[in-house]
Each structure stands twice: as structure tokens, then as C-alpha cells.
Amino acid sequence: MSPRHRKAFIAALMHETNQFSPVPTNLSSFGIWRPAGAGEPPCALDTLAYGTYWRRALDEGLAVAPGYFATCQPSAPVSAADWAALRDEMLADLARAGSVDRVFLFLHGAQCAQGTDDVEGELLAAVRAHVGPQVPIAVLLDLHANVTRRMLEQADYLLACLEYPHTDYAARALEAYDLLDRHVRSGLRPVTAAVRLPIVGAYPTTLEPMRSFVEHEREVQRQAGVLSVSACHGFWLSDVPDAGATVIAITDGDPVRAESLAMELAARFARAAVPAGEGLAAPEAVKTALQFAAATGKPSVIADRCDNPGGGAAGDSTFLLRELIASGAAGLTLAMIWDPMAVDFAHRAGAGARLALRLGGKVGPRSGDPLDVVAEVVVVRDDARQAAFAQGEPRLDLGRTARLRIGGVDVIVNSERQQVFDPRVFTAHGIDPASCRVVVVKSTTHFRNGFAPLAGAIIDCETPGSVTTDPTLLDYRRLPRPMSPIDPGTPRTPTPLGVFSRVS
Ligand SMILES: [Zn+2]
Structure with a gap:
């Protein structure tokens, strides 16, 4: 193909669907950036892999036909009609792109809609039907993807982030760029082997033994003939038959090697996926955090991991805030309580005002009871931002925000539900988290990149939130059972999903 025909279609659709989330989802829940033309990626948005791929293409002189970039906070499934609208809009973008010689999609991998368990599989089948069998498709997934046979059949390169x-994400987007480029220029012959494991859960790769597993994945990927390896951990709040961990190995034309690599990596993953210990209950978490802060002279960071909006929780639970206030201690801070009404009241009252508020605890029983407090409004803003994973410029809009002081506790409330990634959530409101005694963040794991450097200790707290890892709180109906570690003693036996190749 002559260089003038070199053109990539790119698009992004990211929604981690939590079937137990109390937060409903419709089209307006998605932030959709629609490109005006070929131009350049938006610099005001956190476009992650989508923007990285696009900027690399610009550097390399590859034409890009951009489709939309759509993201949504994790929440309940969208309706069938809204899913159809999202799919059809991406297909319309693709049709407008005209002739393309490669496709790069940035998808979650654990998106469901009402009546559709495998959104990504359906979407990939539709994109494949449009571009035909010869155009290579690379997909970058979230590590928590539930990988399906359909996804494996339709894509040439299925990659997930490793961390x-x-x-x-940026590094993996560049790898996807290189794979597609080599495919088009020199005819790579990707063969994918995939192996399923009956394992789900949250396994941070910053901690051993998962840290060493990821280093091993990188070593394997450097071997001659190996194009890519990934380990998707699966999403335990997707109550679907394809939920679970999946290991993927892609080789250049060698099905036997792909299979043996996938099985070897799956066996290693099964050993490395060690469940985190049970978190402390809220009263113990606060007590322990204060003790550690006194001992280390540094802040203790408490992860309110079960009320993590980044996994589909409401983000307005009050269990920890209640304990912080009850402790009577000073130098405590918490972010963020999602409470648009309290934010609105604080903005109307203005900085410096004192007002009685009924705070948080509004969405449902897993949010706890609302707190009736008298709060001082310290700061109100409508332009505060953070960066995903605390990387780079802060481009995630927090919505309208307020810093409220209740006794010795400074709490950030906001109007756009999201987890805390970045210490700039605090500094944007005049709080230096490094000089606090206790910092509470509503996040499970993603806060670690930004907060581990300042923390004297990190303490996991277990509350009844919607991102619980306690299976007794979740009414699973369709998850394959037995599943480790939900069903104790489940053998972690790998099952091959098959070998997939589009090259004849
Ligand atoms: Zn994830």
C-alpha cells in the first residue's frame, strides 16, 4: 500500500460496568469528546492511550481519522437503546473515515449494557464487519477486562495495561502503534493464545508477588517472536458468565509457542494473585492511622476502598468521616464526598460562612447515614482538577467543589463523582496532605501512585460500600462458580480459551 493510503481509525469507549452499583447510567453520564476533523488530539482532556497513539501518528506522518473519545465513571449498565446509540455513533465515525489500513481502539473490556454482557465483543464484531478481514485491529484494554472469545476472534492484537x-497506558499505546505499523509494513502474522483462570479480585502490581509477575511479563515480551503478553485480572463486580482472569500471549506465527507461553504465564499468575488481607473497620482504621502518624511523623493514608467511585461506588459514604470527626483529633482530611446539594449550599453560603449541612449518606444503605454537621466553608471552586494516576497535567474536572472544615477535619465535597488519584485534589483547596496526620481517599488502588511517596503508612479500610470484596454482600447470579477467592479452596486451574489467528 502506498504511503498516501496509510491511515488509522482511532476511537475510545471506556465504561467499567458494576452490576451492583447504585448509580444509574445513561448517555448523559458519558463525557464524549467529538473530533471536528483530522486536526490534533485535545490537550485539555486526559485522553490517555487515545491521545498517545494519535500524537505518535502525528510524529510519524501517519494520517489519523479520529472517532469519538467517550468515558464514563464506573456505574450500572446502560440501557440497550443507549448502548446502540454509542455503537452506532462509533460506526458512523468509522464510515466517515473512509479507507483505513489499521484500527486502534481503547476500550475497557468489562462494559455491559442491559441485555448485552459483552459490549466490547459486539462492538469489535461490528467494526470488523465494516473494515473487512484484512485491516488489522489493535485494542488496548483495562487490566480489569473480562476477555471473551468474541473479542479474541475479532481483534488481531488484544493488549491490556500491565500495571x-x-x-x-501510554507505553502500551505505543506498543500497539508499533505492532500495527509492523503489521502493515512487514506483514506480522499474529497468533493469540488465551487462557482463563477462575480468579477475580484486586491485585495491585505495586506489591509483591504481583510486582515480580509483571516484570516477568516484560521479560517474556522481549523474547524473539513474542509480540505481546497481557494478564487481565477480570472485574469482580461484573456478574457475567465471562468474568474472570485471562492471560493472553501473542506470537508471530507460532501457535504452539503462544499456547505454551499463555499456560506458563497463567500458572505464574495463579500464584501471584494473592488476595489482600481484610481491611480494617472504620473505627480501627482511624485509630491505627493516628498511631502510625505519631510513630512515623508522616501522614497515614486510609484507602476507603469499598466506596471507590472508580469501581462504581457512590462516593458519598460517611463511615470514615464520622470516625474522623469523633476522634476529636486535628490535622485530618478526607476527599471526596460526592454530594452536589451540599456543594451547592456551600457555594451559595460562600467562603467564610458557617452553615448547618446534612452531608453525604444519600445514595443508599451502603453510603451509611447522612451526617448533620455545622461546617465552615473554607474554599469554593469550580475549576479544580486532578490527573488520572497523578500523571502529567491535571485534566480531570472535579466539577464544583468545596472545602469544608468540621472540627479538626477538612473534607472536600464535589459535584462530579470520581475517585481520588492525585494529591492535587487537596492542594487545589489549600490543603497540604503531606503535613496532615491522616488523609482519607475514596479509592481502592489507583491513589497509590500519587500518595505512596508522601505516606508513612497506607491502611485499607473495609466498609459496606459497593466496591466491596466481601462476597457475602454481593448477590451473584451469573458469575461462574466456584471462583477464587470468593469460594475458598477453589482450584486455580487454567483453562485454554483457544488459539486465535486471522492469518490464513
Ligand atoms: Zn482497571
């Missing part, structure tokens, strides 16, 4: 926190 949790997902700090390597």
Missing part, C-alpha cells in the same frame, strides 16, 4: 495502578 495496577494503570500507569502504563
Whole structure:
């Protein structure tokens, strides 16, 4: 193909669907950036892998036909009609792109809609039907993807980020760029082997033994003939038959090697996926955090991991805030309580005002009871931002925000539900988290990249939130059972999903 025909179609659709989330989802829940033309990627948005791929293409002189970039905070499934609208808009973008010689999609891998368990599989089948069998498709997934046979059949290159926190989206996007480029220029012959494991859960890659597993994946990927390897951990709040961990190995034309690599990596993953210990209950978490802060002279960071909006929780639970206030201690801070009404009241009252507020605890029983407090409004803003994984410029809009002081506790409330990634959530409101005694963040793992450097200790707290890892709180109906570690003693036996190749 002559250089003038070299053109990539790129698009992004990211929604981690939590079937137990109390937060409903519709089209307006998605932030959709629609490109005006070929131009350049938007610099005001955190476009992660989508922007990285696009900028690399610009550097290399590859034409890009951009489709939309759509993201949504994790929440309940969208309706069938809204899913159809999202799919059809991407297909319309693709049709407008005209002739393309490669496709790069940035998808989550654990998106469901009402009546559709495998959104990504359906989407890939539709994109494949449009571009035909010869155009290579690379997909970058979230590490928490539930990989399906359909996804494996339709894509040439299925990659997931290797890190949790997902700090390597940019690096993986560049790998996808190179694979597609080599495919088009020199005829790579990708063969994918995939192996399923009956394992789900949260396994941060910053901690051993998962840290060494990721280093091993990187070593394997450097071997001659190996194009890519990934380990998707699966999403335990997707109550679907394809939920679970999947290991993927892609070789250049060698199915036997792909299979043996995938099995070897799956066996290693099964040993490395060690469940985190049970978190402390809120009263113990606060007590322990204060003790550690006194001992280390540094802040203790408490992860309110079960009320993590980044996994589909409401983000307005009050269990920890109640304990912070009850402790009577000073130098405590918490972010963020999602409470648009409290934010609105604080903005109307203005900085410096004192007002009685009924705070948080509004979405449902897993949010706890609302707190009736008298708060001082310290700061109000409508332009505060953070960066995903605390990487680069802060481009995630927090919505309208307020810093409220209740006794010795400074709490950030906001109007756009999201987890805390970045210490700039605090500094944007005049709080230096490094000089606090206790810092509470509503996040499970992604906060670690930004907060581990300042923390004297990190303490996991277990509350009844919607991102719980306690299976007794979740009414699973369709998850394959037995599943480790939900069903204790489940054998972690790998099952091959098959070998997939589009090259004849
Ligand atoms: Zn994830």
C-alpha cells in the first residue's frame, strides 16, 4: 500500500460496568469528546492511550481519522437503546473515515449494557464487519477486562495495561502503534493464545508477588517472536458468565509457542494473585492511622476502598468521616464526598460562612447515614482538577467543589463523582496532605501512585460500600462458580480459551 493510503481509525469507549452499583447510567453520564476533523488530539482532556497513539501518528506522518473519545465513571449498565446509540455513533465515525489500513481502539473490556454482557465483543464484531478481514485491529484494554472469545476472534492484537495502578497506558499505546505499523509494513502474522483462570479480585502490581509477575511479563515480551503478553485480572463486580482472569500471549506465527507461553504465564499468575488481607473497620482504621502518624511523623493514608467511585461506588459514604470527626483529633482530611446539594449550599453560603449541612449518606444503605454537621466553608471552586494516576497535567474536572472544615477535619465535597488519584485534589483547596496526620481517599488502588511517596503508612479500610470484596454482600447470579477467592479452596486451574489467528 502506498504511503498516501496509510491511515488509522482511532476511537475510545471506556465504561467499567458494576452490576451492583447504585448509580444509574445513561448517555448523559458519558463525557464524549467529538473530533471536528483530522486536526490534533485535545490537550485539555486526559485522553490517555487515545491521545498517545494519535500524537505518535502525528510524529510519524501517519494520517489519523479520529472517532469519538467517550468515558464514563464506573456505574450500572446502560440501557440497550443507549448502548446502540454509542455503537452506532462509533460506526458512523468509522464510515466517515473512509479507507483505513489499521484500527486502534481503547476500550475497557468489562462494559455491559442491559441485555448485552459483552459490549466490547459486539462492538469489535461490528467494526470488523465494516473494515473487512484484512485491516488489522489493535485494542488496548483495562487490566480489569473480562476477555471473551468474541473479542479474541475479532481483534488481531488484544493488549491490556500491565500495571495496577494503570500507569502504563501510554507505553502500551505505543506498543500497539508499533505492532500495527509492523503489521502493515512487514506483514506480522499474529497468533493469540488465551487462557482463563477462575480468579477475580484486586491485585495491585505495586506489591509483591504481583510486582515480580509483571516484570516477568516484560521479560517474556522481549523474547524473539513474542509480540505481546497481557494478564487481565477480570472485574469482580461484573456478574457475567465471562468474568474472570485471562492471560493472553501473542506470537508471530507460532501457535504452539503462544499456547505454551499463555499456560506458563497463567500458572505464574495463579500464584501471584494473592488476595489482600481484610481491611480494617472504620473505627480501627482511624485509630491505627493516628498511631502510625505519631510513630512515623508522616501522614497515614486510609484507602476507603469499598466506596471507590472508580469501581462504581457512590462516593458519598460517611463511615470514615464520622470516625474522623469523633476522634476529636486535628490535622485530618478526607476527599471526596460526592454530594452536589451540599456543594451547592456551600457555594451559595460562600467562603467564610458557617452553615448547618446534612452531608453525604444519600445514595443508599451502603453510603451509611447522612451526617448533620455545622461546617465552615473554607474554599469554593469550580475549576479544580486532578490527573488520572497523578500523571502529567491535571485534566480531570472535579466539577464544583468545596472545602469544608468540621472540627479538626477538612473534607472536600464535589459535584462530579470520581475517585481520588492525585494529591492535587487537596492542594487545589489549600490543603497540604503531606503535613496532615491522616488523609482519607475514596479509592481502592489507583491513589497509590500519587500518595505512596508522601505516606508513612497506607491502611485499607473495609466498609459496606459497593466496591466491596466481601462476597457475602454481593448477590451473584451469573458469575461462574466456584471462583477464587470468593469460594475458598477453589482450584486455580487454567483453562485454554483457544488459539486465535486471522492469518490464513
Ligand atoms: Zn482497571
